[in-house]
Amino acid sequence: MSNNPVTSSPATGRPVTGRPVTGSPATGSPAAGSPAAGSPVTDSPVHSSPVKRRARKYTDVVVPDLSGKRAVVTGASDGLGLGLAERLARAGAELVLPVRNPAKGEAAVGRLRAAVPDAVVSTRPLDLASLESVATLADGLLDEGRRIDLLVANAGVMAPPARNTTADGFELQLGTNHLGHMALVGRLLPLLRSDARTPDSRASDSRTSDSRRSGARVTTMSSAAARFGRLDWTDLNSERDYSPVRAYNLSKLAQLMFALELDRRSRAHGWGIVSNVAHPGTTYTSLYSAGPGLGSTETPRMDAVMRRFLALGIFVQPVEQGLLPALQAATDPAAGGGTFYGPDGVGHFTGSSAPQRVYRAATDEAAAARLWDVSEDMTGVRFPGSALA
Numbered sequence: 001m002s003n004n005p006v007t008s009s010p011a012t013g014r015p016v017t018g019r020p021v022t023g024s025p026a027t028g029s030p031a032a033g034s035p036a037a038g039s040p041v042t043d044s045p046v047h048s049s050p051v052k053r054r055a056r057k058y059t060d061v062v063v064p065d066l067s068g069k070r071a072v073v074t075g076a077s078d079g080l081g082l083g084l085a086e087r088l089a090r091a092g093a094e095l096v097l098p099v100r101n102p103a104k105g106e107a108a109v110g111r112l113r114a115a116v117p118d119a120v121v122s123t124r125p126l127d128l129a130s131l132e133s134v135a136t137l138a139d140g141l142l143d144e145g146r147r148i149d150l151l152v153a154n155a156g157v158m159a160p161p162a163r164n165t166t167a168d169g170f171e172l173q174l175g176t177n178h179l180g181h182m183a184l185v186g187r188l189l190p191l192l193r194s195d196a197r198t199p200d201s202r203a204s205d206s207r208t209s210d211s212r213r214s215g216a217r218v219t220t221m222s223s224a225a226a227r228f229g230r231l232d233w234t235d236l237n238s239e240r241d242y243s244p245v246r247a248y249n250l251s252k253l254a255q256l257m258f259a260l261e262l263d264r265r266s267r268a269h270g271w272g273i274v275s276n277v278a279h280p281g282t283t284y285t286s287l288y289s290a291g292p293g294l295g296s297t298e299t300p301r302m303d304a305v306m307r308r309f310l311a312l313g314i315f316v317q318p319v320e321q322g323l324l325p326a327l328q329a330a331t332d333p334a335a336g337g338g339t340f341y342g343p344d345g346v347g348h349f350t351g352s353s354a355p356q357r358v359y360r361a362a363t364d365e366a367a368a369a370r371l372w373d374v375s376e377d378m379t380g381v382r383f384p385g386s387a388l389a
C-alpha cells in the first residue's frame, strides 16, 4: 500500500501533492472533484447527495496515470460504481460500463461527461441476473478484440425481503453478486490474461517490444458482511430457508473467496491476472433502498436510518469516501493480488483506505476450491485447468 497520499489535479486528474482531504459540510463531496489545496470544495455532479452532513477528514488515494488503459466497471449506473468510474476517468482510463438499465446508464454517462469532459466512456447492456446476458456482453467484448486492463466487479443487490431468483433460478443475491460476476470473469478471461493476443495487444506489443505485458487487475467489491457469511453447501440458493441478510452475507463471502481463489489460480496457471478485493464500509447509496425495497413502492426504513447517520457523520460515509478502498485495490501499483482493502476507522465502517485482514471464513482454501467447482457447475462457465495445479 502506498504511504504517500496524493490527490489529483482537478484539471488533469494526475497526481499532485499528498494531503488529507476535508469534506465540506454543505456539499460533502471532497475527493470527487479533487480540488487543489485552498480552493473551495464543490459538489460533484456525478454523485451529489442531498443529505447535509458534517465535515470529515480522510486521506485520498493516489491514482496513477491510467491513459491508454481500458477499464470495465459493473454497477456504475449508481453509487460506488459511478463514483469509481469518475475517479478512473479523471485518471485517463477508457471506461466500459455494463449496465442493466439503459436510461440510468445514459444518465450516468452524462454525469461523467459533465464532471470529466474528456472522458472516454461507453455503456453495454448487462443483467448479471441472467447468464445469457453475461454471455452476450462477453461475446461482444471478445468481438471488439480489445484487452481489458482493469475489471471492477462492483454491481450488487442487498437483502430483498422476499426470496427472488435470477433468470437461471439462482437466489438473486448469490446469482447476481457472485455467480454473475464469476461467469463474467470466466468468459472474459482471454481479454484479461497477460497472454491476450488481441489486435490492440499485438499493435502495442510491437510498438514497445514488450513481451512481458502484465495481465489485468480484477477488483471485486465484497462487504464487511462477508465476515458473517456461512456457506451452507446443502442450500446455497436458500431454497429451504430464506433470510435476506443471511443470503447477502453468503453472497459477499462467496465473492471474497472467489477473488482470492482467482488470484491463486492465476498464479498457478500463469494467467498474469492480479485479483484483489475491497469493501466500502458503510456508504450511503441506493443499496439501502433498491434491495430492501424490492417488491414495494415505499422507501425502506433502512434508507432513512442511513441518511440520519450520514448527516450525523457517524457509522456512514459518502460515496466519494466509500469508494477509496476499491479505488486503491484497483489502481495502486502496490496493491497486489490477494490483498483486501477497507476503511481504517473503528469497526471499519468509515475511514481512509487500508489493508484489512481477510475474514477467517474466507481463509479456508479447500472451501474456496470447492466453491469454485460448485460455481462452475452452476454457471456452466469453466475456467481453463479447472483445478489448482
Ligand SMILES: NC(=O)c1ccc[n+]([C@@H]2O[C@H](COP(=O)([O-])OP(=O)(O)OC[C@H]3O[C@@H](n4cnc5c(N)ncnc54)[C@H](OP(=O)(O)O)[C@@H]3O)[C@@H](O)[C@H]2O)c1
Pocket: 074, 075, 076, 077, 078, 079, 080, 081, 098, 099, 100, 101, 104, 126, 127, 128, 129, 154, 155, 156, 157, 158, 176, 177, 221, 222, 223, 224, 225, 279, 280, 281, 282, 283, 284, 285, 286, 287, 288, 290
Ligand atoms: N453501500 C454500502 O454500504 C456497501 C457496503 C458493503 C458492500 N457494498 C457493495 O458495493 C457494491 C456497490 O453497491 P452500492 O452501494 O453502490 O449500491 P447501488 O448504489 O445500489 O449500486 C448498485 C449497482 O449495481 C447494479 N446492479 C444491481 N443488480 C444488477 C444486475 N442484476 N445486473 C447489473 N447491474 C446490477 C445497479 O444497477 P441499477 O442502477 O440498474 O440499479 C447499480 O448500478 C455492491 O456490490 C454492494 O454489495 C456496498
